[in-house]
Amino acid sequence: MPIMKVMESSLTVVILAAGLGTRMRSKKAKVLHKVGGRTQVENVVHSALMVTTPDRIFVVTGHQAETVEGVLAPLGVGFFRQTEQKGTGHALRMGEAQLAHLPGRLVVLYGDTPLLSEATLRALLARHDESGAAATVITTMLADPTGYGRIVLDEAGDIAAIVEQKAATPEQLKIEEINSGIYCFDAPLLWKHIGEIGTNNPAGEYYLTDMIEILRRAGHRATTLRVSDPSELMGINSRVELAIVDRILRERKTMELMLSGVTIEKPETVTIDAAVQVGRDTIIGPFVQLLGATTIGEDCYIGACSIVTDSKIADGVEINPFSMVGTSVIETGAHIGPYARLRMENHVEAGAHIGNFVELKKTRLGAGAKSMHLAYLGDSSIGAKSNIGAGTITCNYDGKKKSKTKVGAGTFVGSNSTLVAPVEIGDAAYVAAGSVITKDVPADALAFGRSHQTNKEGYAKKIRER
Numbered sequence: 001m002p003i004m005k006v007m008e009s010s011l012t013v014v015i016l017a018a019g020l021g022t023r024m025r026s027k028k029a030k031v032l033h034k035v036g037g038r039t040q041v042e043n044v045v046h047s048a049l050m051v052t053t054p055d056r057i058f059v060v061t062g063h064q065a066e067t068v069e070g071v072l073a074p075l076g077v078g079f080f081r082q083t084e085q086k087g088t089g090h091a092l093r094m095g096e097a098q099l100a101h102l103p104g105r106l107v108v109l110y111g112d113t114p115l116l117s118e119a120t121l122r123a124l125l126a127r128h129d130e131s132g133a134a135a136t137v138i139t140t141m142l143a144d145p146t147g148y149g150r151i152v153l154d155e156a157g158d159i160a161a162i163v164e165q166k167a168a169t170p171e172q173l174k175i176e177e178i179n180s181g182i183y184c185f186d187a188p189l190l191w192k193h194i195g196e197i198g199t200n201n202p203a204g205e206y207y208l209t210d211m212i213e214i215l216r217r218a219g220h221r222a223t224t225l226r227v228s229d230p231s232e233l234m235g236i237n238s239r240v241e242l243a244i245v246d247r248i249l250r251e252r253k254t255m256e257l258m259l260s261g262v263t264i265e266k267p268e269t270v271t272i273d274a275a276v277q278v279g280r281d282t283i284i285g286p287f288v289q290l291l292g293a294t295t296i297g298e299d300c301y302i303g304a305c306s307i308v309t310d311s312k313i314a315d316g317v318e319i320n321p322f323s324m325v326g327t328s329v330i331e332t333g334a335h336i337g338p339y340a341r342l343r344m345e346n347h348v349e350a351g352a353h354i355g356n357f358v359e360l361k362k363t364r365l366g367a368g369a370k371s372m373h374l375a376y377l378g379d380s381s382i383g384a385k386s387n388i389g390a391g392t393i394t395c396n397y398d399g400k401k402k403s404k405t406k407v408g409a410g411t412f413v414g415s416n417s418t419l420v421a422p423v424e425i426g427d428a429a430y431v432a433a434g435s436v437i438t439k440d441v442p443a444d445a446l447a448f449g450r451s452h453q454t455n456k457e458g459y460a461k462k463i464r465e466r
């Protein structure tokens, strides 16, 4: 077996995510709050997935466990329940029965530290392997270390202890080197001694950080990987930190896209979720939001302030400013907006045009079809190359149920037409402007659905002179 495989198979990751996060002042568990477009804990699992496989990743859940497990289940990771939150040391013990037999290394991550990079995680593993220590802790120097555990070193530069803020002496509070909460343990030694963690501290909790002193007492070493950029170790405890971390993740995403060939105007203003993909030479305007599972092809233009959610946009599509696109598919070369709203489950075929103040819902617009101004097309299908005039409305709802409208190919629907569903208009038909269409129109027919005009000669003049 190649050496890399052996090393990977000896690595297990446990993510602690059972806490409520009192400092968030929220009904929702802290790790469910989103940063960069996905929950904090999803971000942490993605960090873990960069160094090991899903079957070797375990998440300790507690507060809103069902929801947290539901969010993470698609990623294929395992779970341990911690029904009472008695501290980080207690949380890790929830995995003891299942994991205690595993050899190799055990990495612990906290569910509220979502910025960790693959490079740092790999550096931790390398440091752990070369030092031969029983535990390796990622640390960094902070000018303001308030709230974090402080790293107490011995003369040799190894860690003697981690002292929590609440338990620290005034002298220890001055230490600027902090515990990131990211550890690599020698797994058999961890499980051998984890039962020695007690609750003799001001919070009365089982602190995982006590493992350092415990391992040393048993004659082992603990060492640090000190990283110089503290930003990726930031733990989220309040909504202020949530916003700071969100901003960092958004910056990373725009940076990654720009380096891969996407132009982003005023990147500091756009919001692009982690899973979004964008093709080369696409231009993204200021204040654009690309959310959820959106993919965008090459050579597209997404105009300022447009919002695209869970949609699939092909190559060469133009979405002009202030448009909203939700759960829709847009094919090559289509033009949308400005000020268009594609609400949900629409399918816009190649080269179709949708103009300003046009709303689509569950509608399929055929290739090259046009609806350029002020229309509502709901539960409808419009054939290729048809033209939907300004002010056309599909009346898809009678107060009780929704009905469908079908317009054939090459059909012309005149301005201000009202199409009362269910109704079908055939291929190459012509609907006169201002019609109310309540009956089907056959192919090639001209439908008039309005009263005839009468002109009374000279009548206006007569009124004026009265």
Ligand code: UD1
Pocket: 016, 017, 018, 019, 020, 031, 060, 062, 082, 084, 085, 086, 087, 088, 090, 091, 110, 111, 112, 113, 147, 148, 149, 150, 162, 164, 178, 179, 180, 181, 206, 207, 208, 209, 234, 235, 237
């Ligand atoms: C912890 C560390 C501290 C470190 C900091 C880094 C301890 C005792 N302290 O403090 O040294 O500087 O992180 O961000 O570990 N959790 C559970 N079950 C529990 C308690 C916590 O699963 O019973 C989870 C939480 O959901 C959270 C993580 O563990 O994801 C960390 O808990 P938190 O309370 O935020 O620890 P800190 O006080 O930040």
Ligand code: CA
Pocket: 112, 235, 236, 237
């Ligand atoms: Ca924390």
